[in-house]
Amino acid sequence: LVMxxxxxxxxxxxxxxxxxxxxxxxxxxxxxxxxxTPVLTGYSLGKAQELVALLAGYHETVWVHPRIAEFCALxxxxxVKLPEVEVPSAGAPAGALVVMPPDFxxxxxRERIARPRVCFCSGWAQGGPxxxxxxxxxxxxSDHADCASLVAFAxxxxxxxxxxxxxxxxx
Numbered sequence: 001l002v003m004x005x006x007x008x009x010x011x012x013x014x015x016x017x018x019x020x021x022x023x024x025x026x027x028x029x030x031x032x033x034x035x036x037t038p039v040l041t042g043y044s045l046g047k048a049q050e051l052v053a054l055l056a057g058y059h060e061t062v063w064v065h066p067r068i069a070e071f072c073a074l075x076x077x078x079x080v081k082l083p084e085v086e087v088p089s090a091g092a093p094a095g096a097l098v099v100m101p102p103d104f105x106x107x108x109x110r111e112r113i114a115r116p117r118v119c120f121c122s123g124w125a126q127g128g129p130x131x132x133x134x135x136x137x138x139x140x141x142s143d144h145a146d147c148a149s150l151v152a153f154a155x156x157x158x159x160x161x162x163x164x165x166x167x168x169x170x171x
Contacts, residue, residue, distance in 0.1 A: 001159035006144045006167035014146040023139050031117035032095045039098040039116040045071050051099045056083045063092040064099045088112050105134050
């Protein structure tokens with residue numbers, strides 16, 4: 001068995017998706033209540049579309065970076081239902097639902113969002129403080145398996161030999 005093991009250390013134990021949804025809703029509602037704009041950041045392909053889908057319950061347009069909008073269109077063409085997205089030309093309205101790539105704060109896109117409250121959504125949120133990611137909060141949302149899931153899968157496979165790569169392969 002050959003396994004990708006990005007989160008192969010024991011400290012990486014991800015909460016279930018229902019808990020993550022609660023955290024995201026809490027972050028969005030708290031940011032809006034304090035007159036901030038909630039900005040969820042995730043990689044442009046995959047994570048961003050998951051975030052857009054998680055925001056569907058708000059029944060609003062989600063404002064996104066152009067790369068994210070392109071991938072959302074491809075997802076829709078493949079039959080995946082996502083809320084409407086829009087690319088802010090002059091700026092996202094205050095309090096809008098916004099999904100951006102993690103590096104948006106180092107680009108001109110930072111200026112298009114009024115009073116951002118930034119949340120980095122990644123499995124890496126499980127491993128430490130958010131200073132490296134230039135965010136106000138981190139939520140552990142990952143499309144990778146956590147350590148316990150990797151071990152369980154390897155055992156369930158019945159493989160006599162397991163090779164790991166990437167991340168914490170040795171662990």
